[in-house]
Amino acid sequence: MLRIHFTAEDLGRVRIQRTAHEMWESVLSLQLLQTRELPMVFDPWRREVRGAVQRERAAEAVRLFGTLNRFGPYFPDFLTPSGGADFDEGLDLLRRTPARRLRAEITQLGRYHRLPRWVGRLARGEVDAVSALSRALVTWRDVGIAPFRERIRTALDDAWRLRSGRLAEFGWEGLVRSLEPMMRWTPPVLQVQYPADGDLHLEGRGLTIVGSFFCVRYPVTLADRSLAPTLVYPLSHVPGRFRREPVERGTSVAPLLGETRATILDCVAAGHAHTTGEIAARLSLSPPAVSHHTKVLREGGLIESRRSGPAVTHWPTRLGLQLLDGTVGAGV
Structure with missing residues (x-):
């Protein structure tokens, strides 16, 4: 706690x-790549990114960045500088990190992980080592984040x-x-x-x-x-966040489900809203109306729902995602 x-x-x-803090997103996304957290949401992203790393010959840059940014109890604060919400601004702040701070935070990291010899040059603030880290961050941002911006x-x-x-x-x-x-x-x-x-x-x-x-x-x-x-x-996520094709709200399934239910299904699948109250606010519907429509979608096997305290959270089933993607019966 x-x-x-x-x-x-x-x-x-x-x-x-x-807006997104791309330095934080860069750090946390590479850590996420090292895990199997939320596989139903992020495994499609992991597969796509690993393929891009190979195609772009970015493995060495990712390895370098990953040396300082491992999933675990600690990573250096200089990787996520305050005021660095803009990526270029964040890189500039990183490059200007005082050597004493680099040394202190890398020493802290060394208590958790065995570090290669080249990290000592970074801890001393040597320009070529700091520049190599900056280039590695740019490479990771380009393959791991930019395509999903x-x-x-x-x-x-x-x-x-x-x-x-x-x-x-x-x-x-x-x-x-x-x-x-x-x-x-x-x-x-x-x-x-x-x-x-x-x-x-x-x-x-x-x-x-x-x-x-x-x-x-x-x-x-x-x-x-x-x-x-x-x-x-x-943020809250639901399966289908990384569907290959964006879906126009309610276009292909509205004749089958009705305009409102198709919109609710797409809203939930796209991650725009998850609870009954959030859906009601986003679509300007009453909560009882949303509850009625989600009951129909649930009985049709298109969504699942779970109550947590006063809130009911909804997410799409595989069938619901296939219906939106137009792949029902396609074995995908």
Whole structure:
């Protein structure tokens, strides 16, 4: 559990980032590639990216970046510099990281992983080693993130509208409720599901909340608590996020399902909304109407649903995805 301690001043300095933080996405996506987390969502992405790495002869660059960015309890904070939401700006900040900080964070990484000899040159801040790391980050961004930028943008836009809307309408507590159960507000402490136990005291610095497409399971924050406080949280995903072809909403299945049900099925499959309330808000329907339509879709084997507290979450079945893709009966 991570406990984030707020003052009254901090509550007025909460910021929700609207766009993707491509340095964080670069780090978290390469870590995700090293795991089997959420296979039904991310295995199509893994297959596509591994093929691209081979085609683009990017294996050496990915290996170099991966040496510093392994899935595990720690990675260096200099890979995700504060204020580096823009990728080029983030690279510039990385290149200007003081040698003493490089050395300290690489020494910390060495407590968890055996590091090759060349990393010592990076720890000393040698220009050629820092430049090689920067080029490796660019290569990974180009093969692992850039081809999927539109999907990432759409998912983050939806998340930002939901979170900022809750913040504007219901204040800080409404925002936190939209992030349950991964976070819970027990004033003046935000309790965050986290793989390690720790405390972060904001002390008037505020908090930047960042949605991440490639973050899974738990939110993540910077290891060095003296840096600008940032909390990165995972977006919700459903199977079908990486369908090969985008589907025009309700075009091919509307005659079979009806316009509204086809739209709901596509909305759920594309990851635009997951709960009954989110679907109702996005499509300007009443929650009872959405519940009726999702019941019909569920009985038809096109979606599955699960209740968690007051919310009911929906996701598409394989049949539902095949119906949207026009591949029913095609054995794919």
